[in-house]
Amino acid sequence: MYYSQTARLAVYAQGEFHKGKSKTAEGVIRYAPNPIVAVIDSTQTGKRVCDVIPDIKCDAPLVSSIDDALQFKPDALLLGTAWAGGGMPAQWKPDIIEALEGGMDVINGLHDFLCDDPQIAATAARCGRKLLDVRKPPNDLPVASKRVLESCNAHVVLTVGSDCSVGKMTASLEIQKSAVRRKINAGFVATGQTGIMICGSGIAVDRVIGDFMAGAVEQMVVESGKNHDIVLVEGQGSLVHPGFSGVTLALLHGACPHAMILCHKATRKCTISTEHPLPPLPAFVPLYEQMASWMRPAKVIAIAVNTVGLTEEEAGAYVDDMSRQTGLPCCDPVRHGADILLDAILTNQEKTR
Amino acid sequence: MYYSQTARLAVYAQGEFHKGKSKTAEGVIRYAPNPIVAVIDSTQTGKRVCDVIPDIKCDAPLVSSIDDALQFKPDALLLGTAWAGGGMPAQWKPDIIEALEGGMDVINGLHDFLCDDPQIAATAARCGRKLLDVRKPPNDLPVASKRVLESCNAHVVLTVGSDCSVGKMTASLEIQKSAVRRKINAGFVATGQTGIMICGSGIAVDRVIGDFMAGAVEQMVVESGKNHDIVLVEGQGSLVHPGFSGVTLALLHGACPHAMILCHKATRKCTISTEHPLPPLPAFVPLYEQMASWMRPAKVIAIAVNTVGLTEEEAGAYVDDMSRQTGLPCCDPVRHGADILLDAILTNQEKTR
CATH class of the missing domain: 3.40.50.720 (NAD(P)-binding Rossmann-like Domain)
Structure with missing residues (x-):
């Protein structure tokens, strides 16, 4: 702590x-x-x-x-x-x-x-x-080498995103809240400053030296896996953000997730601060799945949308549209709760056993 | 210097x-x-x-x-x-x-x-x-934001690889040697410690804090573009290396190359130090092209193979086989010189003008 x-x-x-x-x-x-x-x-x-x-x-x-x-x-x-x-x-x-x-x-x-x-x-x-x-990293981090595959029996779920600041931490924490209510033993791995402030431990991966980013994630996931059945890893950035894509990929290859939850903000059209146009949301599904596959095959199993700024009706329509476009369960975990995201995780966990 | x-x-x-x-x-x-x-x-x-x-x-x-x-x-x-x-x-x-x-x-x-x-x-x-x-990075690096697209008129070529230590720096330097001989004004951007020692300047990107890796590359490419017609950027790691893939992607998205040279070591079957099996070489071509495309469409235009450990005959056969499998020009730049790599760059430069 x-x-x-x-x-x-x-x-x-x-x-x-x-x-x-x-x-x-x-x-x-x-x-x-x-x-x-x-x-x-x-x-x-x-x-x-x-x-x-x-x-x-x-x-x-x-x-x-x-x-x-x-x-x-x-x-x-x-x-x-x-x-x-x-x-x-x-x-x-x-x-x-x-x-x-x-x-x-x-x-x-x-x-x-x-x-x-x-x-x-x-x-x-x-x-x-x-x-x-809280962003100061430890000094003795390892280079990653797929230790999660060898040393972690928990089901690892990473939130990934279309961009920075779309709700990856929030989705992970709302899923954990649902899990607590349903007496499921799910841990949260904080990888950014806000997550660390909330849960009291973690490493800000974007502050770690390049060579050790994935190793920092790997170490936290293995540690959390000792005490939890499900490990919810907070993702960072986006594979298409010019400034932060390297941090995003290091997280993906350090965590070696079994499954991913894709997070997006409904009103976001360009990457934050750099104004790089975002591809349509369904394009992110095969992108993250392909990049994950080099370590362990993993599917995007659900979509978490941040609908802040939309009316209740607009939010409902947006969520339905994204679900139709991707064929995946979709919700705003803050508006609607994260039960359907947790259900997707439990179904996936059952399948990969 | x-x-x-x-x-x-x-x-x-x-x-x-x-x-x-x-x-x-x-x-x-x-x-x-x-x-x-x-x-x-x-x-x-x-x-x-x-x-x-x-x-x-x-x-x-x-x-x-x-x-x-x-x-x-x-x-x-x-x-x-x-x-x-x-x-x-x-x-x-x-x-x-x-x-x-x-x-x-x-x-x-x-x-x-x-x-x-x-x-x-x-x-x-x-x-x-x-x-x-030489690995100590400057303190005032920016977050990347595609500045190369806006502020660099030179033709940018990045060496990418199947793994670490396969010859990315060597390929870039051999191409520069060919360029010098042919009076073509090509700069080399060093992104690792050895490259910095050789050319006297640069930033070791794997030593930079995650958030600023791509920004460091961007800054060096823009600077080199002021004085050169072609900028040869030394790549690092591999998109499939569990420990270093984040550094690799940051380089790709910071450099925003026009074209890539894919580098490989003939005898390498698994990623170095982590023993992660490598996919067949042709699989890297669409992988790097897809990940580059989020910033600027760029093709892998040639293959540089490090054939150390093979006989002259084996090396020739390996190079021919890779060229046949990928449909791209291929050579070992140390054994054969880098003229065909430079030719591929000049052809690509002509096309994108």
């Missing part, structure tokens, strides 16, 4: 707390077991989390500053926004220092590490507070 | 200097412009380089120790062996320290950096010598 899952969190999303935009903040509030005491976004003071994202049952207030957050006695400030490249905006620094001086630890998922900033590091040391750079 | 290309080099390959085995040593001796004054391998004292690798015109002696090498007045010791994982064997350390104390700089291509070893760093500082960790 990188941090206590009972610690009280204030989430920093200055100017950026909106449904479907502040990915880390929303993911942590939605799925982490920690109490959320406040969200810092001075552009929305007076609202509560559930006013901004109605389907999250959280009434923590939006406040304008670190100072305002302190009255709610947070144990830590969690930096809740991030973007491609992962650098730290200069205007965050005074707030981070104020949080440390106010007695909070700081949890950070950016590529820029807090512990590498001399002023922040010195402040943390002086105030006796912790800096938790 | 990371280091002077006129510096006199002693190559360290203790116990491991054999044709086709000590990849870095052989590559540097074969292609770097630097004078090679000695190779250190105590198991073969008394021989010369050309006794061990007859097709290299180099009569530098094999000597048993750093002390023996010093009589030939080397400017630097170049660590000439490496393997998956890239750690530094403990028994090298006394020799590295002896080299520094003897007045040599040390050139290192391993994942383990010399500058991170306190004793080695202190010795270098005390002796006023340089430690050159």
Whole structure:
């Protein structure tokens, strides 16, 4: 565990707390077991989390500053926004220092590490507070060599996607929630900063040195397989994203999944940040299956669609259309629950036994 | 330039200097412009380089120790062996320290950096010598976003492979040699430690953090395109290697090549170090073409085979067979020269104009 899952969190999303935009903040509030005491976004003071994202049952207030957050006695400030490249905006620094001086630890998922900033590091040391750079990888990772095939008896399911930020982590976590309800022993392997903040362990694969990315995944999957019947691996990026496709393929070849869930955002037409046009969703099915096949034959067994921004009716029609186009079960796991995704996994598990 | 290309080099390959085995040593001796004054391998004292690798015109002696090498007045010791994982064997350390104390700089291509070893760093500082960790990437790399398509007018050719260590760098360098002879302005982009040692610049992509691998390649290709009509990009790994496929795909999507040369080693049946069975060579052609197509349509236009270990007759038969199976020009660029590979590039360049 990188941090206590009972610690009280204030989430920093200055100017950026909106449904479907502040990915880390929303993911942590939605799925982490920690109490959320406040969200810092001075552009929305007076609202509560559930006013901004109605389907999250959280009434923590939006406040304008670190100072305002302190009255709610947070144990830590969690930096809740991030973007491609992962650098730290200069205007965050005074707030981070104020949080440390106010007695909070700081949890950070950016590529820029807090512990590498001399002023922040010195402040943390002086105030006796912790800096938790969750994207910092371990130093002793192996090169992958299909260890999952030899050393993992669990059924491994990887979420793959048409693009970044389409709901791969969310689909995995919703499937795990369904599994818990149905008393099925399913583990979640976090491979990105938000997933690590939520479940308390994992490795941010996009921060690992190229040669060791697949090895990092392999190691986590083998470890999770010791304690679970099903291992749900959080995917990253997309095989067609110019910037991140290498990370995506390393995940696929490190995890050696038995099956894949294809994730997509209904409104997404181009890859995020690079504006590369996306092929039609059904084209991703043979693409991922072919690339997986070099390690172990694996099918895309279901589709998880993020329908944020669509009405209930539009979402239903979109899901039906995708299911018809691919011949696969399809749902929005946040709107509809993930039972049909879990059913697809259990059917696949039965078949491959 | 990371280091002077006129510096006199002693190559360290203790116990491991054999044709086709000590990849870095052989590559540097074969292609770097630097004078090679000695190779250190105590198991073969008394021989010369050309006794061990007859097709290299180099009569530098094999000597048993750093002390023996010093009589030939080397400017630097170049660590000439490496393997998956890239750690530094403990028994090298006394020799590295002896080299520094003897007045040599040390050139290192391993994942383990010399500058991170306190004793080695202190010795270098005390002796006023340089430690050159060529695999150390720059700190300010971008996320890739198809900049090659927008900002590079040169014809970009990437070597791709069935596996690691099959001759991708060698094929690129032999093509460049042919181009120089024919007064064609072709640049070489080094993406691995040996390539960097040979041409004096580049970034070891397998040492770059996942999110920035493709961005590193993109940046180098755009830069090289400013000064060359053809840019020859050194590929890495293989799309079917469990440990390195992510690096391979990042290279493909960062370089956005116009065309690819497929490289293979005739005697290779399984991926190196992981023993994953290789598909038949013709299967790689549509695989690389499909994965390239997400950025820019690109064909595999020729095959470069490394026939080390085969007789002249066997090599000829193998090359003919591969050419027949794929319908593509094929040769061993070291045995036969790379003219037919360059011809294929020029034809392709003409077509895509």
